[in-house]
Amino acid sequence: MNDLERYFENNNGRLIHKWMHFFEIYDRHFSRFRDREIVIMEIGVFQGGSLQMWKNYFGPKAKIIGVDINPDCKQLEEENIQIFIGSQSDRAFLRELKRQVPKVDILLDDGGHTMRQQIVSFEELFSHIKDDGVYLCEDLHTSYWLRFGGGHKRMGSFIEFSKNYIDKINAWHSEESSLKVDDFTRSAASMHYYDSILVIEKQPREKPYDRRTGSASFNLEGPNFWKENNPTKLELYKNKGKRGILFAVNKILRLFRLPSIGW
Numbered sequence: 476m477n478d479l480e481r482y483f484e485n486n487n488g489r490l491i492h493k494w495m496h497f498f499e500i501y502d503r504h505f506s507r508f509r510d511r512e513i514v515i516m517e518i519g520v521f522q523g524g525s526l527q528m529w530k531n532y533f534g535p536k537a538k539i540i541g542v543d544i545n546p547d548c549k550q551l552e553e554e555n556i557q558i559f560i561g562s563q564s565d566r567a568f569l570r571e572l573k574r575q576v577p578k579v580d581i582l583l584d585d586g587g588h589t590m591r592q593q594i595v596s597f598e599e600l601f602s603h604i605k606d607d608g609v610y611l612c613e614d615l616h617t618s619y620w621l622r623f624g625g626g627h628k629r630m631g632s633f634i635e636f637s638k639n640y641i642d643k644i645n646a647w648h649s650e651e652s653s654l655k656v657d658d659f660t661r662s663a664a665s666m667h668y669y670d671s672i673l674v675i676e677k678q679p680r681e682k683p684y685d686r687r688t689g690s691a692s693f694n695l696e697g698p699n700f701w702k703e704n705n706p707t708k709l710e711l712y713k714n715k716g717k718r719g720i721l722f723a724v725n726k727i728l729r730l731f732r733l734p735s736i737g738w
Contacts, residue, residue, distance in 0.1 A: 477502040482528050489551070491524035496670060497613060504609050504667070504674050505581060509533055514577055516540040518563050518596060519585035523551035530555055540576055542586070564592045569599040578605045584612040590624040593633040601675075606662065610675040612637075637673055641666060647682050651729075656682075 476484070480498040483491055508515075513536070515529055520543035529539050541548065541558040552558050559575070561568035563586045582604050584596050593612055604610055617623035618634035625632045642649075646660045664678035721737045728735060 479528065479532055482531055486524065486528075488527045489524035490522035491528060492521065493525070494614075494671060497672065500669050500672055500674065501611075504611065504676065505532070508537075508580055508609075510536060511580075512536045512538075513580040514538045514540065515581040515583065516542065516576070516579045516600075517583045517585060518542045519587070520545070520548040520551060520558060521585075523548065523556075525585070526551070526556050526558075527553075540579070542572065544587070562592075563587065563596045564589070566595060566599055569596065573600070573603045578603055578608075580605050580608045582608070582610050584610075585614065588614045588617040588623055590618070590631055590633050590636075594636050597637075602658070604677055606677055606679050608677050610677070611672065613672045615673060616671045637666075640675075 477498060479501050480495075483493065483498065509532065511533075513533060515533065515537060517525060517529065517540070520526060520541040523541070526539050526541050530537065533539075535555065537555065539556045541551070541556065542563060543558065543560060544562045546560050549558050549560055559572055561572065563569065563584075582600055584593060586592055586596065593615075597610070597612065601610055612633070615634060618625040618629075618632040619627060625634075628635065640659060640663070642654055643657060643659045644663050644666060646654050646656045649655070661680055662677050663675055664680060665676045667674040667676070725735045725737070
């Protein structure tokens with residue numbers, strides 16, 4: 476049991492509502508920020524209990540910012556906890572929020588959980604996370620619930636939206652103009668999917684490169700690349716021609732996003 480779960484189990488403060496497997500994930504990605512001068516923003520104040528939990532977990536140097544659409548949440552402010560009232564699906568509000576608060580180390584989206592709310596919040600606030608910060612969106616099971624706008628492989632769900640960023644994080648290796656390196660590629664180090672949670676850890680990145688060290692044990696690029704025995708020059712030419720045709724066919728299939736053949 477980590478400190479977050481221990482706090483939850485012994486909570487005598489404001490109400491907290493969490494899925495129990497979340498605590499291990501929080502601790503895994505947040506523990507490095509403890510006892511540091513950080514800014515954490517949580518969208519979705521609810522009853523204010525989780526803001527108190529973060530305050531206890533991160534320590535007195537942390538500045539906690541809560542965001543909620545319910546004006547009653549404003550009364551839950553206390554030392555080191557500041558609350559802003561507005562809708563997370565309102566781009567104008569989020570842009571004004573960015574002007575009023577410093578860049579954050581941790582952004583946690585535990586708000587209304589609708590598809591639009593999650594997507595708009597990510598689009599507007601991801602750039603406001605520090606270079607070594609963490610983005611966490613939870614309760615992603617709503618991407619499968621109709622009343623939140625979800626559905627399995629449904630266009631417009633947050634899960635389907637976020638899958639595009641798996642491509643973006645690998646864009647350095649793309650051979651096609653449809654997938655280009657962008658700000659996300661240059662700033663995101665990793666994406667972690669869990670049951671109902673997506674975590675993105677930021678880190679400035681440059682184009683990756685590979686190296687070789689040590690001595691080769693056997694030849695991977697000699698005649699045996701095509702056949703187990705030594706082929707003639709004519710056989711090599713024929714194999715090269717076949718591969719050329721196969722390459723051309725698969726290039727066309729790729730254009731239409733159809734499965735490859737022969738590989």
